[in-house]
Amino acid sequence: MKPILPGAPWLIAHKSMLGVNKPNKITLNGKDYVLWQNQKGEVFALNNICPHMQAPLSEGWVCQERNTITCPFHALEFDRNGRLYKEEKVDTKPLTQSLELIVKDDCIWTYGGFEPRLPISEDLISKISSEYDFIGVTETKIIRGEFLNFLLTSYDFNHQKGLHRDSFAIVGNKISNFQENGYYPSLDQEFTIARHSLADIIKYPAVLTMPKILKLRLEYCFPSVTVVFGKLSIGNLVQVFLVYPENEHQSKAFAILFANFKYGMTKFLLKDSLLKATEKIIEQDTNIIENSYPREKPKIRLPNEEIMFYAEKLYREW
Ligand code: FES
Numbered sequence: 001m002k003p004i005l006p007g008a009p010w011l012i013a014h015k016s017m018l019g020v021n022k023p024n025k026i027t028l029n030g031k032d033y034v035l036w037q038n039q040k041g042e043v044f045a046l047n048n049i050c051p052h053m054q055a056p057l058s059e060g061w062v063c064q065e066r067n068t069i070t071c072p073f074h075a076l077e078f079d080r081n082g083r084l085y086k087e088e089k090v091d092t093k094p095l096t097q098s099l100e101l102i103v104k105d106d107c108i109w110t111y112g113g114f115e116p117r118l119p120i121s122e123d124l125i126s127k128i129s130s131e132y133d134f135i136g137v138t139e140t141k142i143i144r145g146e147f148l149n150f151l152l153t154s155y156d157f158n159h160q161k162g163l164h165r166d167s168f169a170i171v172g173n174k175i176s177n178f179q180e181n182g183y184y185p186s187l188d189q190e191f192t193i194a195r196h197s198l199a200d201i202i203k204y205p206a207v208l209t210m211p212k213i214l215k216l217r218l219e220y221c222f223p224s225v226t227v228v229f230g231k232l233s234i235g236n237l238v239q240v241f242l243v244y245p246e247n248e249h250q251s252k253a254f255a256i257l258f259a260n261f262k263y264g265m266t267k268f269l270l271k272d273s274l275l276k277a278t279e280k281i282i283e284q285d286t287n288i289i290e291n292s293y294p295r296e297k298p299k300i301r302l303p304n305e306e307i308m309f310y311a312e313k314l315y316r317e318w
């Protein structure tokens with residue numbers, strides 16, 4: 001496939017998603033990799049195709065003592081550099097490629113083997129993780145649709161009172177202070193929240209923490225990161241939304257949550273509900289992309305759409 005945004009930094013996983021000494025399969029820009037984390041918290045990635053008879057290494061297992069991945073087919077072992085391990089020693093030459101990873105604040109970034117064209121947004125995430133408590137990571141959601149369509153939804157400021165009205169009771173949305181700032185746009189957003197239905201409250205108790213006027217600050221790191229800082233009635237919530245292209249027809253999205261709550265217990269009481277509510281937002285965005293008809297030139301223009309066109313321009317002129 002023609003790679004999507006080659007040289008862009010992609011945040012492909014949070015360490016808590018990987019487990020320990022367990023192979024995980026990650027697909028990025030049409031290539032499959034096996035990722036594993038050892039008991040020291042170090043993370044490694046190799047091309048997922050076994051150089052013997054092309055079995056998927058991610059179906060194999062990790063040897064803790066030797067820090068190798070074993071192929072499920074003939075049990076050949078490869079070390080972190082893709083070198084064959086046999087008779088108590090490793091070959092000198094790698095037989096399969098390793099994928100370079102950058103691990104910072106438990107976040108795993110990669111350029112997918114391309115020459116980096118933008119620095120990773122490690123400062124923003126470092127700042128968040130030093131100022132807020134880590135809450136958790138949502139389930140990963142597969143989006144069957146073009147990467148650009150999902151990207152544009154993150155920069156679309158007219159869909160909240162349509163798509164996210166259900167469950168979140170968003171009835172108004174004001175935008176101010178949009179700054180282009182190259183690949184790092186930012187803006188302030190203000191939602192008007194209606195009364196939540198009893199059904200929503202039962203399903204997502206966290207919606208009760210949304211004040212009538214919910215103030216948000218959005219900071220983007222194009223193309224993969226959208227950070228939403230929200231002022232809830234019980235403290236501040238940070239949702240780091242992430243997306244990366246698996247191939248030209250499919251992407252993956254997830255979110256990492258941080259918070260500073262006034263009362264320590266809140267974090268434990270609301271953790272699951274906050275994660276579930278965030279998963280719902282991703283699901284609503286995904287559903288509309290998967291169910292919409294092919295894009296045509298719009299016959300109607302809405303306010304603030306220039307933000308979406310700005311993101312589209314960054315994508316097309318990459
Ligand atoms: S295919 Fe992997 S060891 Fe044979």
Ligand SMILES: [Fe+2]
Nearest residue numbers: 153163281285
């Ligand atoms: Fe959305």
